[in-house]
Amino acid sequence: MKTGRWFTWIGGVVLFLTGIGHCSRIVDIQKLIDGSTMKPPLDAILKACWLAFGGEMVVLAVIAVAASGLEKGGRIVLLCGLTMIANAAMLLHFVGPFFGVYISAIVAVFFLAGGWMQGQKKA
Numbered sequence: 001m002k003t004g005r006w007f008t009w010i011g012g013v014v015l016f017l018t019g020i021g022h023c024s025r026i027v028d029i030q031k032l033i034d035g036s037t038m039k040p041p042l043d044a045i046l047k048a049c050w051l052a053f054g055g056e057m058v059v060l061a062v063i064a065v066a067a068s069g070l071e072k073g074g075r076i077v078l079l080c081g082l083t084m085i086a087n088a089a090m091l092l093h094f095v096g097p098f099f100g101v102y103i104s105a106i107v108a109v110f111f112l113a114g115g116w117m118q119g120q121k122k123a
Contacts, residue, residue, distance in 0.1 A: 004117025011110025019057030
């Protein structure tokens with residue numbers, strides 16, 4: 001397997017596991033909601049966004065890894081990397097610096113490197 005594909009696979013595995021972990025924490029979110037003054041419909045919106053974001057991570061990881069196996073899939077992997085940059089920027093803006101921002105940025109670097117390497121012409 002070429003280096004670019006390895007980068008994409010590493011980023012994909014990290015993102016996939018992060019997405020699964022994120023979705024599994026919905027129970028903790030429910031406990032926080034129960035202990036807060038949050039009222040409907042905001043509680044349902046928070047839970048839906050929480051699960052949607054975790055699902056996005058899982059699906060984006062699968063797309064990037066699948067695209068890395070295509071001849072011209074480097075462009076798709078680059079788009080996945082740009083999506084992760086957008087996620088990191090949004091999280092940084094609204095939540096501030098925390099673990100999720102760093103993971104998003106690291107995965108973005110892996111995807112951008114993998115997509116760029118895959119897009120290079122073979123000599």
